[in-house]
Amino acid sequence: MPNHSEVKIGLKMSLISKLKTFKGGIHPKEYKSLTNKMEFETIPIPQKLIIPLAQNLGNPSISLVKKNDLVKTGDIIAEQNGFVSSIIHSPVNGKVTKISNHPSVTGIPINSINIEKIDSNEINLMSILDPERISSEQIIERVKYAGIVGQGGAAFPTYVKLSPPKGKKIEHVILNGCECEPYLSRDFRLMIEKPEEIILGMQLIIKAVSATKGTVGIEDNKPEAIEMIRNAAKNYQNISVEVVKTKYPQGAEKMLIKAVTNKEVPPNKLPFDVGIVIQNIATAISVHDAIIKGMPQISASLTVSGLGIKNPKNLIVPIGTPISDILDYCGGIVQNTVRIIAGGPMMGASIYDLSTPVMKATSGILVLTEEEITHKEETNCLRCGKCVEACALNLIPTRLARLSLLDKLELAETQGITICMECGSCAYTCPANIPLAQWIRYGKQKVLSLQKERKSA
Amino acid sequence: MEFNSNTNHRLVIASSPHLHSRWSTKQAMWLVVLALLPSLIASVIFFGVYQLLIVTTSVFFSVLTETLIKKIRKKKISIADGSAIITGLLLGLILPPNFSITSTAIGAVFSIAIGKEIFGGLGFNIFNPALVGRAFLQAAFPVAMTTWQKPYYAVDTITSATPLASFKFDKAVTEIQPLILGNIGGSIGETSAVAIIIGGVFLIGIGIVNWRIPVSMIIGIMLISAIFWLVDPLKYASPLFHLFAGGYLFGVFFMATDWVTSPITAKGMWIFGIGIALIVVVIRTFGGLPEGVMYSILIMNAIVPIINRLTTPKIFGADK
Numbered sequence: 001m002p003n004h005s006e007v008k009i010g011l012k013m014s015l016i017s018k019l020k021t022f023k024g025g026i027h028p029k030e031y032k033s034l035t036n037k038m039e040f041e042t043i044p045i046p047q048k049l050i051i052p053l054a055q056n057l058g059n060p061s062i063s064l065v066k067k068n069d070l071v072k073t074g075d076i077i078a079e080q081n082g083f084v085s086s087i088i089h090s091p092v093n094g095k096v097t098k099i100s101n102h103p104s105v106t107g108i109p110i111n112s113i114n115i116e117k118i119d120s121n122e123i124n125l126m127s128i129l130d131p132e133r134i135s136s137e138q139i140i141e142r143v144k145y146a147g148i149v150g151q152g153g154a155a156f157p158t159y160v161k162l163s164p165p166k167g168k169k170i171e172h173v174i175l176n177g178c179e180c181e182p183y184l185s186r187d188f189r190l191m192i193e194k195p196e197e198i199i200l201g202m203q204l205i206i207k208a209v210s211a212t213k214g215t216v217g218i219e220d221n222k223p224e225a226i227e228m229i230r231n232a233a234k235n236y237q238n239i240s241v242e243v244v245k246t247k248y249p250q251g252a253e254k255m256l257i258k259a260v261t262n263k264e265v266p267p268n269k270l271p272f273d274v275g276i277v278i279q280n281i282a283t284a285i286s287v288h289d290a291i292i293k294g295m296p297q298i299s300a301s302l303t304v305s306g307l308g309i310k311n312p313k314n315l316i317v318p319i320g321t322p323i324s325d326i327l328d329y330c331g332g333i334v335q336n337t338v339r340i341i342a343g344g345p346m347m348g349a350s351i352y353d354l355s356t357p358v359m360k361a362t363s364g365i366l367v368l369t370e371e372e373i374t375h376k377e378e379t380n381c382l383r384c385g386k387c388v389e390a391c392a393l394n395l396i397p398t399r400l401a402r403l404s405l406l407d408k409l410e411l412a413e414t415q416g417i418t419i420c421m422e423c424g425s426c427a428y429t430c431p432a433n434i435p436l437a438q439w440i441r442y443g444k445q446k447v448l449s450l451q452k453e454r455k456s457a
Numbered sequence: 458m459e460f461n462s463n464t465n466h467r468l469v470i471a472s473s474p475h476l477h478s479r480w481s482t483k484q485a486m487w488l489v490v491l492a493l494l495p496s497l498i499a500s501v502i503f504f505g506v507y508q509l510l511i512v513t514t515s516v517f518f519s520v521l522t523e524t525l526i527k528k529i530r531k532k533k534i535s536i537a538d539g540s541a542i543i544t545g546l547l548l549g550l551i552l553p554p555n556f557s558i559t560s561t562a563i564g565a566v567f568s569i570a571i572g573k574e575i576f577g578g579l580g581f582n583i584f585n586p587a588l589v590g591r592a593f594l595q596a597a598f599p600v601a602m603t604t605w606q607k608p609y610y611a612v613d614t615i616t617s618a619t620p621l622a623s624f625k626f627d628k629a630v631t632e633i634q635p636l637i638l639g640n641i642g643g644s645i646g647e648t649s650a651v652a653i654i655i656g657g658v659f660l661i662g663i664g665i666v667n668w669r670i671p672v673s674m675i676i677g678i679m680l681i682s683a684i685f686w687l688v689d690p691l692k693y694a695s696p697l698f699h700l701f702a703g704g705y706l707f708g709v710f711f712m713a714t715d716w717v718t719s720p721i722t723a724k725g726m727w728i729f730g731i732g733i734a735l736i737v738v739v740i741r742t743f744g745g746l747p748e749g750v751m752y753s754i755l756i757m758n759a760i761v762p763i764i765n766r767l768t769t770p771k772i773f774g775a776d777k
């Protein structure tokens with residue numbers, strides 16, 4: 001087992017030999033020290049849970065319960081609707097009080113099942129499966145029935161990612177341990193506290209897609225995690241750790257694939273197309289739990305941080321827990337709090353209602369103050385080129401933003417606006433404080449609906 | 458600090474990203490002002506306190522002109538962004554020592570009015586405003602613009618002509634050492650290479666100036682002038698002489714690197730820098746003028762939009 005200093009020396013060596021990464025990107029202040037020493041705590045089950053019926057990217061799920069129904073922990077309360085969708089299980093024992101629209105972390109109200117808790121320890125688990133004997137199809141089936149969605153941010157149903165289209169051969173599974181968003185230390189803590197589960201979960205994912213090898217990509221600012229994962233993986237010949245440069249957005253799929261394999265996923269293509277499946281650390285644990293413990297995805301692990309929260313923590317919370325319960329558990333918020341965010345500060349959504357519930361893919365709750373969110377005056381574009389240098393996808397953000405503002409959608413389309421992953425690096429770096437990412441997001445949505453119209457016409 | 462969790466809290470809703478770098482237009486502009494201080498100090502040392510009056514006049518009329526135009530156009534007054542102050546400082550520093558105060562004021566008004574505001578203000582101008590002002594003064598007062606004061610500590614062999622003029626018209630070579638220190642004839646802020654490099658390296662170090670333009674200009678002029686020099690070292694000036702003589706280094710760090718009037722793509726910055734170097738060598742070697750930095754930068758400014766368009770990078774993962 002390599003000790004800490006050996007890992008450090010290894011890191012220094014790799015610094016000299018230049019760490020793998022991608023071109024572009026930014027270096028925002030990390031704020032990780034607020035929570036990276038905090039062990040996970042499990043929050044008490046709240047009195048009332050609100051479970052949005054759209055936990056995933058794709059089709060919303062269909063409710064199987066109605067008002068006054070009694071549900072047990074682990075019961076299926078909503079079924080899948082089509083291929084890109086997911087099953088939802090009850091995170092508590094309780095009674096359905098209503099099904100109605102409720103504010104969500106996506107910004108749009110979502111039809112949600114409200115459950116009132118009943119004190120009871122009953123739990124309805126799935127059967128436990130043997131990881132040695134399980135077949136590829138059985139793994140995918142179980143991941144589907146456990147309702148697992150990707151926890152890196154996009155909430156794509158995991159079983160879909162494990163079912164590549166016919167003819168696409170997957171060779172390589174990459175586990176994303178970059179956690180490049182500032183503040184968040186959820187994946188870091190998981191790598192320290194549950195390295196064996198992560199590696200076993202990864203092994204199951206590798207088996208599911210019949211890949212030959214796996215790589216865990218971890219940024220070089222997490223030496224403890226690198227050590228723990230290397231150690232947990234030492235008995236697996238096919239799994240290795242790749243230390244990558246700490247840079248935002250290193251954890252974006254395309255950027256991590258570039259760093260680890262030097263392959264570039266073409267525009268409008270998926271990792272499938274270059275023979276790769278990429279999964280998040282927390283997702284690997286969900287896969288592990290679904291097979292080894294028979295546990296569906298009914299909780300989310302997340303970081304609660306920011307200068308506005310009294311006690312920053314890493315928490316395991318039932319899905320559907322209102323953010324206000326989490327803030328209470330963490331000691332409350334300060335008076336000069338200006339923004340509360342679900343997710344990371346670069347790509348997360350700001351919350352307007354504290355009863356908004358946690359979803360399966362929520363990776364953090366951030367309480368930010370005026371100190372962290374500085375408002376500087378917006379000026380004309382100075383054509384400094386900082387956004388061009390920051391864009392990891394080689395777009396010209398200032399041009400795309402301008403085209404969006406002028407509604408020149410066709411031009412924006414030819415300039416690649418739909419390729420933008422909305423990582424926010426351009427807006428972060430802009431000295432003129434132009435909301436570049438926001439304008440581009442606006443233009444991108446318009447171009448996408450234009451493309452839809454064109455298709456249906 | 459008071460903590461509470463009542464839900465009456467006022468929250469601000471905004472689209473991501475929620476964090477922002479420390480940069481702002483205002484701050485960047487003031488740091489450029491700071492980077493120009495060594496050159497200003499050097500000018501006082503070599504040419505006397507009077508130069509401060511020229512620079513101050515230039516700054517004052519730049520700011521005044523911008524304010525008046527904004528008032529007339531009923532736009533927000535933008536003195537605080539510091540850009541008019543920079544234009545004034547830059548113009549002042551590229552005028553000959555002891556230049557007329559009245560002409561300086563005229564140049565400053567022209568820089569801001571015709572160089573910047575006529576295009577719509579900061580961010581929309583095509584040409585470097587300070588160079589536009591200087592080009593105007595060059596045309597309006599050709600004799601005054603080429604009358605050079607002898608620096609205070611000049612050794613006898615150096616005349617009041619600039620090293621480039623001495624070379625062009627008399628084939629007299631100036632040693633590199635006085636060129637580096639600045640103890641030579643030339644514009645107020647252009648003569649001391651050391652002072653310019655201190656300011657320039659500072660700007661690159663803190664990330665305001667992209668390194669590609671200075672590096673490409675320096676490599677460009679050395680390589681291009683080396684070709685001529687190797688052919689006939691007596692007839693053509695050496696690469697180091699080209700680099701350190703005249704306003705080249707000032708152009709490298711403070712003029713060509715102006716955000717607004719230089720390319721935004723990495724490849725574009727290289728083309729821009731090498732293009733300037735090429736035109737400078739051509740003008741100095743074959744043209745009627747001993748200098749050429751001003752015209753080179755203005756010419757390259759004009760083609761920046763097309764450079765940007767032609768150097769748009771290939772989208773990540775795309776074939777072409």
